[in-house]
Amino acid sequence: MxxxxxxxxxxxxxxxxTDRPIVRSLMAVAFAFIVFGIFIAxxxxxxxxxxxxxxxxxxxxxxxxxxVGVRMIPFVLTALAASIPARVGLINVGGEGQLYIGAWxxxxxxxxxxxxxxxxxxxxxxxxxxxxxxxxxxxxxxxxHFRNVNEVISTLLSNYVAILFVNVFVFxxxxxxxxxxxxxxxxxEVESILPAIADTRLHFGLVLPVIGxxxxxxxxxxxxxxxxxxxxxxxxxxxxRRGIPVLRYLIIAMLVGGGLAGxxxxxxxxxxxxxxxxxxxxxxxxxxxLASWMANHNPVAIIGTCFLIxxxxxxxxxxxxxxxxxxxxxxxxxxxxxxxxxxxxxxERKTE
Amino acid sequence: xxxxxxxxxxxTHSHRILIxxxxxxxxxxxxxxxSDDPTAVPAQPTAVPASSSTDTSGPTTTTATTPSTAELHGxxxxxxxxxxxxxxxxxxxxxxxxxxxxxxxxxxxxxLKVGFIFVGSQKDLGYNQAAAEGxxxxxxxxxxxxxxxxxxxxxxxxxxxVEEQMIRDGATIIFATSYGYSGPTKAIIEKHPDxxxxxxxxxxxxxxYSSFFGNIWQLEYAAGQxxxxxxxxxxxxxxxxxxxxxxxxxxxxxxxxxxSVNPDIKTTFVLTSSWCDPxxxxxxxxxxxxxxxxxxxxxxDCTKTIVEAAERAGIYVSGYHQDASPAAPNAWLTGAAxxxxxxxxxxxxxxxxxxxxxxVMFQGLDAGWVKLSPFGSFLSDEVKQSILDTVEKLRSGNxxxxxxxxxxxxxxxxxxxxxxxxxxxxQGTGYLLQGITGRTN
Numbered sequence: 133m134x135x136x137x138x139x140x141x142x143x144x145x146x147x148x149x150t151d152r153p154i155v156r157s158l159m160a161v162a163f164a165f166i167v168f169g170i171f172i173a174x175x176x177x178x179x180x181x182x183x184x185x186x187x188x189x190x191x192x193x194x195x196x197x198x199x200v201g202v203r204m205i206p207f208v209l210t211a212l213a214a215s216i217p218a219r220v221g222l223i224n225v226g227g228e229g230q231l232y233i234g235a236w237x238x239x240x241x242x243x244x245x246x247x248x249x250x251x252x253x254x255x256x257x258x259x260x261x262x263x264x265x266x267x268x269x270x271x272x273x274x275x276x277h278f279r280n281v282n283e284v285i286s287t288l289l290s291n292y293v294a295i296l297f298v299n300v301f302v303f304x305x306x307x308x309x310x311x312x313x314x315x316x317x318x319x320x321e322v323e324s325i326l327p328a329i330a331d332t333r334l335h336f337g338l339v340l341p342v343i344g345x346x347x348x349x350x351x352x353x354x355x356x357x358x359x360x361x362x363x364x365x366x367x368x369x370x371x372x373r374r375g376i377p378v379l380r381y382l383i384i385a386m387l388v389g390g391g392l393a394g395x396x397x398x399x400x401x402x403x404x405x406x407x408x409x410x411x412x413x414x415x416x417x418x419x420x421x422l423a424s425w426m427a428n429h430n431p432v433a434i435i436g437t438c439f440l441i442x443x444x445x446x447x448x449x450x451x452x453x454x455x456x457x458x459x460x461x462x463x464x465x466x467x468x469x470x471x472x473x474x475x476x477x478x479x480e481r482k483t484e
Numbered sequence: 485x486x487x488x489x490x491x492x493x494x495x496t497h498s499h500r501i502l503i504x505x506x507x508x509x510x511x512x513x514x515x516x517x518x519s520d521d522p523t524a525v526p527a528q529p530t531a532v533p534a535s536s537s538t539d540t541s542g543p544t545t546t547t548a549t550t551p552s553t554a555e556l557h558g559x560x561x562x563x564x565x566x567x568x569x570x571x572x573x574x575x576x577x578x579x580x581x582x583x584x585x586x587x588x589x590x591x592x593x594x595x596l597k598v599g600f601i602f603v604g605s606q607k608d609l610g611y612n613q614a615a616a617e618g619x620x621x622x623x624x625x626x627x628x629x630x631x632x633x634x635x636x637x638x639x640x641x642x643x644x645x646v647e648e649q650m651i652r653d654g655a656t657i658i659f660a661t662s663y664g665y666s667g668p669t670k671a672i673i674e675k676h677p678d679x680x681x682x683x684x685x686x687x688x689x690x691x692x693y694s695s696f697f698g699n700i701w702q703l704e705y706a707a708g709q710x711x712x713x714x715x716x717x718x719x720x721x722x723x724x725x726x727x728x729x730x731x732x733x734x735x736x737x738x739x740x741x742x743x744s745v746n747p748d749i750k751t752t753f754v755l756t757s758s759w760c761d762p763x764x765x766x767x768x769x770x771x772x773x774x775x776x777x778x779x780x781x782x783x784x785d786c787t788k789t790i791v792e793a794a795e796r797a798g799i800y801v802s803g804y805h806q807d808a809s810p811a812a813p814n815a816w817l818t819g820a821a822x823x824x825x826x827x828x829x830x831x832x833x834x835x836x837x838x839x840x841x842x843x844v845m846f847q848g849l850d851a852g853w854v855k856l857s858p859f860g861s862f863l864s865d866e867v868k869q870s871i872l873d874t875v876e877k878l879r880s881g882n883x884x885x886x887x888x889x890x891x892x893x894x895x896x897x898x899x900x901x902x903x904x905x906x907x908x909x910x911q912g913t914g915y916l917l918q919g920i921t922g923r924t925n
């Protein structure tokens with residue numbers, strides 16, 4: 133993907149190191165960690181010790197690293213679900229709901245289709261998950277086209293509908309008959325489970341975000357479709373006059389985005405949960421949305437922001453018991469990072 | 485049509501890239517295929533969290549003796565301290581322990597790490613607070629134990645992440661305190677044979693996965709009796725989360741207790757489908773009040789909303805998990821509460837000795853696992869005494885209110901005439917009694 137150049141660059145003014153987006157983002161993250169460190173010091177803990185424990189529990193051990201990977205899989209997919217529509221100027225806040233529908237569709241296949249091997253079962257579940265997420269996102273784009281409903285509103289609200297829709301099945305027809313009244317489906321057969329990697333919780337759903345990122349990057353930066361999408365996102369009227377079928381791009385971007393979120397749902401039920409139950413997502417869709425905005429919707433930068441959020445989320449688990457910090461501390465740190473990245477970005481624009 | 489497809493930019497411009505992507509996919513798929521072979525990925529040896537460099541015969545090692553149950557429930561953690569200091573450093577019995585990590589003697593200055601995982605806040609004035617206070621008792625009882633606590637952990641595979649991290653940090657005993665942790669926890673016990681997992685409320689056990697729960701239904705029965713004495717409308721309300729056996733047992737016991745003083749009593753049973761959703765709780769209280777219910781109780785994790793809403797609505801409330809009487813001076817009748825501290829301490833002491841046997845255990849009043857909360861100040865001494873008498877009868881074990889015939893909602897006899905059900909039978913309750921409105925699914 134071509135990096136958009138700043139006005140200064142266009143004018144031929146030398147760009148300093150601190151003008152580079154990656155340097156700015158790192159500065160923003162460092163700033164957020166310093167501010168959070170001050171908070172930690174104020175409540176009477178040693179910030180260096182807390183950070184040391186946090187990094188030991190995330191990057192300094194096999195368990196920690198694998199847990200970061202476990203979180204990154206759905207984060208990257210739901211971040212792509214926000215970033216691809218953003219390329220054509222659509223804002224998809226519905227990653228959470230699309231993830232649930234994807235998980236629901238994949239579970240349906242796992243429970244009611246009986247392929248003999250993992251090589252048929254998992255692709256079928258992935259296809260169902262993708263389709264589920266895409267259809268759910270399709271409602272939003274249809275509403276936008278036919279009823280002029282803003283997709284921000286429709287995708288946001290459809291999250292709640294999706295969760296309730298899934299609950300209808302989990303509390304009803306799909307409830308595990310041997311589950312003592314607890315709302316979850318029967319456990320998947322081994323053919324429907326993404327195998328774990330090397331005795332950790334990390335699973336081969338890892339393949340999905342890797343392919344997703346590479347394919348999205350190549351598609352957006354190296355194909356005419358990708359260039360057209362940028363044109364549609366920049367100025368739909370101009371794109372239309374140039375003969376670009378704007379509506380088709382809007383639909384495809386939204387459906388692919390929703391589908392990727394659906395894949396995240398599939399990988400969660402198949403790789404992690406091994407059955408469907410309420411609350412499987414724990415805000416994965418919203419975290420992905422956040423990661424996409426922090427990365428300015430750049431599919432490569434998404435890797436970095438998702439990694440950061442995953443480290444904070446996993447680190448939050450560790451800090452609860454080893455740093456004796458409340459569970460909300462992690463959310464505070466994520467919020468600080470978000471605001472600081474957005475703040476630094478605004479500063480960047482002003483200097484242009 | 486063919487021409488249109490042929491002219492798609494992806495075919496005219498980017499076939500090379502696509503080929504590249506497919507090759508990558510193929511490589512990744514191959515890698516996946518290779519590693520899928522179970523022999524290719526040897527099981528990783530689990531780290532033994534407790535220090536393995538400890539000199540077992542050294543003078544610095546300590547171990548604990550198990551105080552008797554009677555001693556345990558004297559209420560003071562000091563007895564553990566004493567047992568600790570007196571204990572001989574005899575390590576012969578440890579060879580028999582299947583989960584050796586927690587039974588290993590500690591080096592000087594080293595601490596045994598015990599993990600506690602809670603589904604809600606440790607300050608929820610309810611289930612999680614009761615469990616958290618139990619963990620504090622444990623910490624006081626054993627000066628060489630460090631408790632690791634994690635709260636607000638959902639009942640999904642997320643709990644595995646916390647368990648893995650606690651084990652990485654050195655925990656050798658993990659208390660998974662919420663019912664829904666059972667499935668995800670059981671999925672990882674084989675991976676950590678050295679670690680003892682203790683679940684609260686499951687109905688099965690494995691070598692290093694044990695389950696226990698209190699027979700709190702006994703106190704629900706007593707509280708129900710008080711509700712039956714107090715109710716003027718003859719309508720009781722029970723706000724629950726999920727129709728799991730322990731909940732159904734509680735509502736049945738509550739109803740049975742009320743029925744023992746008012747045979748025509750009716751109990752309404754509603755589900756919120758969440759252990760702690762104050763908005764749904766408030767809605768449920770509202771609906772109950774409108775239906776004429778004048779005594780409420782609950783099986784939620786956080787209890788404050790319902791207790792306060794009952795106070796505001798001018799009806800009575802019976803507590804659960806914790807004493808919340810200060811929140812409702814005019815509405816509070818009594819309540820069924822936990823006494824987890826001694827229970828946890830006893831289990832941990834046995835694990836350290838190597839004498840603990842993995843099991844599914846239910847204990848009630850006689851073992852001191854549950855306790856009655858204080859009475860409301862407005863209750864007459866006569867009524868209070870009759871409730872205390874009931875509690876005493878239940879404690880002595882001479883009285884089993886679920887002695888048949890017990891008839892469910894549909895008129896089916898669940899416990900035949902004269903039959904005294906076992907604890908295991910009761911903990912598998914899957915029905916509601918006659919006189920209860922509500923459903924089990």
